[in-house]
Amino acid sequence: MRLSRYFLPIIKETPSEAAIASHRLMLRAGMIRQAQAGIYSWLPMGFKVLRRLENIVHEEQIRAGHHPMLMPTLQSADLWRESGRYEAYGEEMLRITDRHGRDMLYGPTNEELITDIFKNAVGSYKDLPMTLYHIQWKFRDEVRPRFGVMRGREFFMKDGYNFDIDEDAARHAYNRHMVSYIRTYERMGLKAIPMRADSGPIGGDNTHEFLVLADTGESEVFYDSNILDLHLGDREVDYDNWDGVKAICDEWTTPYARTDETHDAAIWADVPADRQQVSRAIEVGQIFYFGTKYSDALGALVDDGKGARKAVHMGSHGIGVSRLIGAIIEAFHDDKGIIWPEAVTPFHAGIVNLKQGDTDTDATCDQLYQGLIKAGLDPLYDDRDERAGGKFATMDLIGLPWRITVGPRGLKNGVVELTSRKTGESEEMSPQAAIARITEIYAQV
């Protein structure tokens, strides 16, 4: 993309309403604009990042054998009356009445709807196990939205639901989700720690939250520093292997890691003092096993093959996709701007032309731009007629991991400059070498 033709409304000054780094930077970098309290428009670059995260989530869910689908944002109140949650959910649920006076609601989650779909189509144990998910906008009418997309009222979330014949199978589904989530966050460059959590209003007795360490996090967490050393990497995972999946979960759940809600001082005391870490963290996902709560209420029964009809065992599993962008920025930024991990960056590299209109720099930038595109990458070429300082400041702010600087000084020797946003280190090389290097870097992401 040529910056001169893009829509990237950058703000030089700090917007007064933004209290934390991610909110401030998303506004300044032209990623979002607020529409109402807790409701945002996603401008082209923010939308790009959102799509990238969404794609990673899809890939990992599909890899785990889960089926993508899409349910509507608006749901019927009647279904929620059946489960008893229409009254129980309270003020956070946005209730709407249509022209015929029918009660509807903007879905805060989808247990009722998915269970209804499931029970009308599935009647036998032979169809199990099954896990369905979608990534859709949700609405929860928070009393006090804040922190930009971290605590919006409207938010983009992956929510998945497993249907299994009994508790053992459902526990495997739970474990499978834990592993797929670990992998998902790791791919995004994040260290998200699964922690024992409270079950909250959704119900159930087995749940973990995934938390990303960040000073601005809303939760206080206690963990054994050993857990930071765990990596899934490119380990082969057979998601149908119950024991193998459970072994990975055991690995991640053995070191102590809890939120303040479930913190247990007695167990904590057994963690060696030099490994005891207390920190703030942002919740970016949660998995639940809740048994037959909804299948009982909504009559989701299957034939068990022995002549009986049994309520299916279920769980629900969520990833806050829009919130993740905030969490990633909280984890990766400095005083100049965002520092995107390669896996989620909106553009793979930025090209800075220091002397727009100069025959040589223009030609070299075009060569780099075309070369990167041919290599299957997505560069952002700052071809505006701006001074060097402004272009550098823009690149630093929007935080692309790699910057190629093209100026007359270097071109005299046939070189351009490749700079890492993370380390700030630069290296001179030929344009061809720069393309090759960046291609190689992204081949490993």
Add this chain to the structure above:
RNA sequence: CGGGGCGUAGCGCAGCCUGGUAGCGCAUCUGUUUUGGGAACAGAGGGUCGUAGGUUCGAAUCCUAUCGCCCCGACCA
């Protein structure tokens, strides 16, 4: 939902107390000179002063109502 604050140009703000031509900085546009870390000069455009009603010869300013937004707290993916 309790407490506090704010709505004036795209952004940040002054003006309001004490009613009388709507301002400043940044941004935008034009021109000239500049050009390796947010340039200088000259000029230009841009406003239902959140909305509605009231008081007044006259309202951004005073009064009433209303809507919106932010911050702290309690609550939440």
